[in-house]
Amino acid sequence: MHILGVGVATLDIIDSLAAYPVEDSEQRALGRRVCRGGNAANSLVVLSQLGHACSWAGTLADDAAAGVIADDLAAHGIDTRWATRVAGATSPTSTILHSRATASRTIIHYRELAEFSAEAFAQIDLEPFDWLHFEGRHVPACEAMLQRARVGGRRARISLEVEKPREGIERLLPLADVLIFSCAYAEARGHETAPGLFESVRRENPEALLFAAWGEAGGWLDDGAGPPRHRPAATPSSVVDTLGAGDVFNAGVIHGLLQGVAPDAALSLAVELSGRKCGQAGFEGLGPVGAQGGGDG
Secondary structure: OEEEEEOOOEEEEEEEEOOOOOOOOOOOOOEEEEEEEOHHHHHHHHHHHOOOEEEEEOEEOOOHHHHHHHHHHHHOOOEOOOOEEOOOOOOOEEEEEEEOOOOOEEEEEEOOOOOOOHHHHOOOOOOOOOEEEEEOOOHHHHHHHHHHHHHHOOOOEEEEEEOOOOOOHHHHHHHOOEEEEEHHHHHHOOOOOHHHHHHHHHOOOOOOEEEEEOHHHOEEEEOOOOOOEEEOOOOOOOOOOOOOHHHHHHHHHHHHHHOOOOHHHHHHHHHHHHHHHHOOOOOOOOOOOOOOOOOOO
């Protein structure tokens, strides 16, 4: 299947520490990785390993970091022809402190690069795509892109990741077929539980499939057929690195639904895949798992 992901790609600098540092202290890093990151880009890397033809639309600077980003996407077979190149710009950079004691990750993000524009999105031929996935980022541009996708990509299903409580982001909720929420967004909106969030969102989009990645508590689904369903986390034998687990959850949802499995099975696959991610550093080796997700309905 052919998937277009719209969002950000970053340079990630990941310092592994024995434990999270206290303020005004000095600590030696135990290791460092420099790699490509970004929510949509991470999801596409996993979807590519799962056998899909993937394209990425976003903005790239023209510095050395942009070369690292573009080379990594190319190495995973991800088409970047629709990316906007910005001369004289600096790539978005995330400095990530990874605590080996708790496997937590603390992210410091620097960004001055312009967001991908609705005008650039309008140049993309959407007809070949089976699935369009959007990060819920710059709301005015994303709203215009989603509105166009509903007209120009009739064959494709549309998913929207809602990770952060950005101003006006609720305007985007009626425009997607599949909504994938983070627990951080739910809490910021005043909901302690996924079912509470789903009940609120249903008033804005009665038809969508609703998923929520809930970290150590697994994941949730509301497909409108009965009460919300929960899957506990698939905890690995050793939690190594939780960075990007939500992006892998998103990829699992998309892959499962594109395979034609029931939403319950897509949820199970997403939870299983994100659990595997937490047991390793990085996104390699997250290819096919199980029998298209399993699940008990």
